[in-house]
Amino acid sequence: MKIAVPIKFVPDLVEELTIDPSGTALDTTWLRLIINELDDHAVEQAILLKERSGGEVTVLSAEADGVDDFLFTAAAKGADRLIKLTGDFSAADNHALGRAFADVIKELQPDLILTGVQAHNDLDGSVGPLLAEYLGLPYVGYVAGIALDGNKVVARKEYAGGLVAEVEVKLPAVLGIQAAEQPPRYVAYSKIRQVMGTAKIEERPVSNLESSGGVVVGRLFQPEVAERATMLEGSPEDVADKLVGLFKELGTL
Amino acid sequence: MSQDIFVVIEHLRGQVADVSYAMLAGARQLSKASGGEVVAVLLGHNAQGLASNLAADRVLYVDHPALAEFTSDAYQIVLAGLIQEHAPRAVLFGHSSIGMDLASSLSARLGIPVVNSCRTFTDDGKFVSQICGGKIMAEGNLPSPALATMIPGGYKAEEGQSAQTPPLTAVSAPALDNLRVAVKQYIEPDTSDVDISKEKMLVSIGRGIQNKDNIELANELADALGCAVSASRPVVDQGWLPTTRLVGKSGKHVKPKIYLALGISGAPEHVEGMGESEVIVAVNTDPNAPIFNIAKYGTTIDMFDLLPVLIEKVKQAK
């Protein structure tokens, strides 16, 4: 079983996000990038499948600041191959990324491609289903749990309210991961350091990264709020008193 | 290209999803700008009854045994054919387990742009999308033609419902052979645990709780208040609480009298499940956290400073 997992980096939402003077993009000066949480789950799911049934896990990413560290982290967790797509991604939209990843992934001939269901910062579609279409493969998203079954997989697809459908998908296929069967494993930094000395990042130059011009953002803005919360001021004691008062007033205490 | 706005109706096991009605309301607004009709597109097997309360000008209905359950494969084939034939101004999908399996795939297949996470449209045909966990909105002209995925919150389901059954045209399905995706079975949510949608108050915890041991603090507070503990997705994905306690898009929808959110940022997928609570109280150290946009009361005090005091005071107040 060969599994490919493209991983993406997104702004950390715990930090303050500011809009640049053009008004159409985030200011990247202080932006801290972290791995898309769902991709951490996709990597975990791939490694779990490999541990269960053998195979090879390839983790791929597009060139960006700090990407090498995330690729080495994946290797420390158990990924076998690391691939970095290189080129000018500054104007690449998701359609362009989908095509670029399709070209590189085609070469690997994987049985399974796991992406995150989505990233929180995109507008022009999602790379998982785009990639699937460019590769001519089926796509099933919102997946939390995968069982291998010969030339197909049974994916647990999540619906609202906790309903799950067991969906049979013929391989090769692209699955959009919502959550791995287990929380993503932790690796100690010492292990990552060790891997940095031995693991190799293969580079694949890609071209044709112009955006298809489908979606043009006119402006970005912070949500306009009808009524923001009334902030309870004071010490923890003061705030606790106010809350107790509120609970009593509303009849929950 | 016609000026009609198509809405792909989502339904599962005999029930139309609320997002479908919200999309009909969004389509109505877009149709004002385009001057076309709102057309509901319903795929299923013996499912025409689901069209009865759709606020659409007309319904295109495709019936086929292979459409009895939702699968990306069969839906994509049918929708690709319909969109090519009718060339609508826009096609709306839910930003959901169903719609997200379709919109981007069809965008690539048909060469039509797709816009994700649309919350509302404007009278002059702009999209307004919510991104970055609810911290940023993006606005732009909806390309023409376009596909779009819609998140809930922008329109109320009732706005897309009608007492009148819209006229329905049955359209024959294309060949649906060699499908690569099939539904084997559904697994029902576990009902052995407390039903958080029935609680008068919820103490709800998010990633801010930091680790499994700290859950005890939330339990202690909930016990003192005589209510249950619920959670956001990361808490459940870490295995700190069971799925039965999950609030949001993939979990339960709750509407308690008081929803006490501890260390929850207020991402749209979470808000989808608790936004209609009567009074939301948020404890979050980030003053810019989107949860404060929907909370009635808030504090930026660290929850680990607040909780021990609050637990004591609640115990004393009883």
Ligand SMILES: Cc1cc2nc3c(=O)[nH]c(=O)nc-3n(C[C@H](O)[C@H](O)[C@H](O)COP(=O)(O)OP(=O)(O)OC[C@H]3O[C@@H](n4cnc5c(N)ncnc54)[C@H](O)[C@@H]3O)c2cc1C
């Ligand atoms: C398809 C899909 C479906 C999803 N379904 C759901 C769903 O059903 N339910 C759901 O909840 N999410 C869902 N999500 C995930 C969602 O996008 C968010 O990632 C999630 O809701 C974030 O959870 P959180 O607020 O607990 O964590 P975070 O966003 O990490 O927020 C943690 C917050 O805690 C605050 N904090 C930290 N320390 C403290 C402290 N000591 N005291 C006070 N505050 C503190 C921080 O300021 C921060 O705002 C879904 C995502 C996708 C893509």
Ligand SMILES: Nc1ncnc2c1ncn2[C@@H]1O[C@H](COP(=O)(O)O)[C@@H](O)[C@H]1O
């Ligand atoms: N630049 C990228 N590099 C690697 N993988 C990506 C990239 N963009 C998107 N992906 C993959 O596509 C998934 C969905 O992201 P998105 O399409 O941005 O919503 C991510 O979780 C990744 O698996």
